[in-house]
Amino acid sequence: MANVVVFDELGGPEVLRLTEVPLPEPGEGEARVRVEAIGLNRAEALFRAGGYYYQPTLPASRLGSEAAGVVEAVGPGVEGFAPGDAVSVLSVGMGMSRHGVYGDRAVVTADTLLPRPEWMDARTGAAIWLSHLTAYGALFEVGRLQPGDHVLVTAASSSVGTAALQLARQIGAVPIAVTRTAAKADRLLRAGAAHVVATDRDDLAERVREITGGEGARVVFDPVGGPGLADLARTVAEDGALIVYGWLDPRPAPLPMTWPLNVHGYGVHHVTRDAGRMRRARAFITAGLRTGALTPVIDRTFDLADIAEAHRYMEADGQVGKIVVTVRH
CATH class of the missing domain: 3.40.50.720 (NAD(P)-binding Rossmann-like Domain)
Structure with a gap:
């Protein structure tokens, strides 16, 4: 079983709930990731409230587009990633209802994975990209x-x-x-x-x-x-x-x-849909991380069980930088 955050209706942070669902196997071109940290983004609050440019699939819509963790399993046709690989997840397409990363595990398309170097911890991996x-x-x-x-x-x-x-x-x-x-x-x-x-x-x-x-x-x-x-x-x-x-x-x-x-x-x-721009961006950002010129500004960290409170904090507009949610296993 996996613990995931879902919502059954549009609304404020109170509609978010943590629930157990069967642990799915990844399909063609997919990977299952054991999530260690999640980066929150304003778009997710809009999505939850029905104000984003596409609507969630209700009930039991998933949520979230940015995380870091470890690959647990890969489906047919996946190349370049294997169980045990540390990764970041960057999912900015129209699949949040199905592939949302708010949870202790998420099945995502393999093209949303980025290798996470051994020197990058999960909080950074979930907050940077x-x-x-x-x-x-x-x-x-x-x-x-x-x-x-x-x-x-x-x-x-x-x-x-x-x-x-x-x-x-x-x-x-x-x-x-x-x-x-x-x-x-x-x-x-x-x-x-x-x-x-x-x-x-x-x-x-x-x-x-x-x-x-x-x-x-x-x-x-x-x-x-x-x-x-x-x-x-x-x-x-x-x-x-x-x-x-x-x-x-x-x-x-x-x-x-x-x-x-x-x-x-x-x-x-x-950037993400152009291979040349993505290559340049990753090289530039990784170089900055290595030298210390770049580091994600993390304002506050919440536990996954407090996801509704994390959304309330995000919508209060008091933070400077990123809000990160950590996942206990």
């Missing part, structure tokens, strides 16, 4: 960020935001963190920000002009969207890039009246 791949692709593959460039990161206290701060610093760019409250400023500076703009005290465009000497940010990286997009556009340097990777504000986003301006809609699939 989705956030850092998302930030890497936006900043470097799309934004072409260079040393000395200013990059503006909104919702900077998120796991993707803190990853973007670190990645920018790794190449000698200048990361500017944007947060709604000055209470997070010190933690964002410790996480890698060169400057912090708190919108409860600062005028965003004016402060960015001060920091950049009037030029604006070469790259602006935003998961919020909504009406604030027009204000963000005023912070972009001439011929810079405004990269939008989420819709935390579901209201209409007006087309910014700032020209010339490059606006990109972006998702992590830009």
